[in-house]
Amino acid sequence: MLPCAQNGEEGNGRMKEKTGGLRQLYDFLLTVAILATATVLCTLLRRLDDGSGYVSLIFVLAVATISRWTEGFFWGIFSSVTGVLLVNYVFTYPYWEFNFTITGYPLAFLAMLAVSMMISAMNTQIKKQERLRIETEKEAVRANLLRAMSHDIRTPLTSIVGNTAAILDNEDSFSPEQKRRLLEDVNEDAQWLIRMVENLLSITRMSGGQAKIEKDCEAAEEIVAVAVSKFTKRFPNIEVTVEVPDEVLMVPMDATLIRQVIMNLLENAAIHGEGVKNIRVRLSREGNLACFTVSDDGVGIPKEKLANIFQGGLSEVSHSNFDMKKNMGIGLSVCYTIVKAHGGTMTAENQETGGACFRFYLPLEEGINSEIEG
Numbered sequence: 001m002l003p004c005a006q007n008g009e010e011g012n013g014r015m016k017e018k019t020g021g022l023r024q025l026y027d028f029l030l031t032v033a034i035l036a037t038a039t040v041l042c043t044l045l046r047r048l049d050d051g052s053g054y055v056s057l058i059f060v061l062a063v064a065t066i067s068r069w070t071e072g073f074f075w076g077i078f079s080s081v082t083g084v085l086l087v088n089y090v091f092t093y094p095y096w097e098f099n100f101t102i103t104g105y106p107l108a109f110l111a112m113l114a115v116s117m118m119i120s121a122m123n124t125q126i127k128k129q130e131r132l133r134i135e136t137e138k139e140a141v142r143a144n145l146l147r148a149m150s151h152d153i154r155t156p157l158t159s160i161v162g163n164t165a166a167i168l169d170n171e172d173s174f175s176p177e178q179k180r181r182l183l184e185d186v187n188e189d190a191q192w193l194i195r196m197v198e199n200l201l202s203i204t205r206m207s208g209g210q211a212k213i214e215k216d217c218e219a220a221e222e223i224v225a226v227a228v229s230k231f232t233k234r235f236p237n238i239e240v241t242v243e244v245p246d247e248v249l250m251v252p253m254d255a256t257l258i259r260q261v262i263m264n265l266l267e268n269a270a271i272h273g274e275g276v277k278n279i280r281v282r283l284s285r286e287g288n289l290a291c292f293t294v295s296d297d298g299v300g301i302p303k304e305k306l307a308n309i310f311q312g313g314l315s316e317v318s319h320s321n322f323d324m325k326k327n328m329g330i331g332l333s334v335c336y337t338i339v340k341a342h343g344g345t346m347t348a349e350n351q352e353t354g355g356a357c358f359r360f361y362l363p364l365e366e367g368i369n370s371e372i373e374g
Helices: 008-048 053-069 074-090 105-169 176-204 220-234 255-272 329-341 366-373
Strands: 002-007 214-219 239-243 250-253 278-286 289-296 317-319 322-325 345-350 356-363
Touching: 008 053, 008 074, 053 074, 053 105, 074 105, 105 176, 176 255, 214 220, 214 255, 220 239, 220 250, 220 255, 220 278, 220 289, 250 255, 250 356, 255 278, 255 289, 255 329, 255 356, 329 345, 329 356
Parallel strands: 239 278
Antiparallel strands: 002 214, 214 250, 278 289, 289 356, 317 322, 345 356
């Protein structure tokens, strides 16, 4: 496996430092650009009008703009001090000299400082409230997923306990064929529980909607192949067609989580896609993204479910081979969360020819893919 730039908590820490540095640079350049623009504008206006009443107004607007579009209080205060000094030095007689004895000078400074502090405080509060709202929504989604999954876990557990108790309490009254059927039901429910626990573990690895995941550059077709192989062992009666590109697509990912996404999509088609006999898995490249597509030939997704498909939109569904199977919409919600945590996107739609189609996109590791193509 090839290590990617973002790897584990160290990678996340480096990314935060890099992002913070870029933000500081952006704020600095924005502050310089706005103050320079205000200075040039006042210089041009002075050639047209000898008055100076507009200078303070322009610089107050400049300070207000800087305070609104920069992080924290520093750049607003910095621009207030710099703005007052520029007005004093460039636009107040005697020009190109500092004169701190001018009447009203302290008032102008305090006015600019007050404007910058108020706007910076409002901006900080707005951003804090927005972050809190987003975190609250993400936490609510996680709580709903966990609550729904814990509810779904009870059904197979009850079935396992009932079947094993029946065999143990009435061993002699069952024929070998009946025992085998009961044990097959137990095995099926146990497999379902394993997948539910895997989904549960995936959710617990998400922190505030952002996954603390370790990414390695993986060959996407290998991840698809492993997931399809596991699926076909469990659903041997469903034919799976796999299409992959000629080039090797190296994708930064947590291989276990992305395999789970593909497995969830395949199982969703098999369990909830009534009449599904064929599933198509396609891997392709679209620009700097790897596109994973899972489509089937079933009846598709009810239109009223499409809008909330990734929020647990599929409820219990009766299926000929499964008695009131559990909520696979939980699995789709986990898929969506995992893909988003990888910086990707996910969509669901019905095909014109029939059947459902799920796609998710993950960013490629450009440098490595370029070397392979070369």
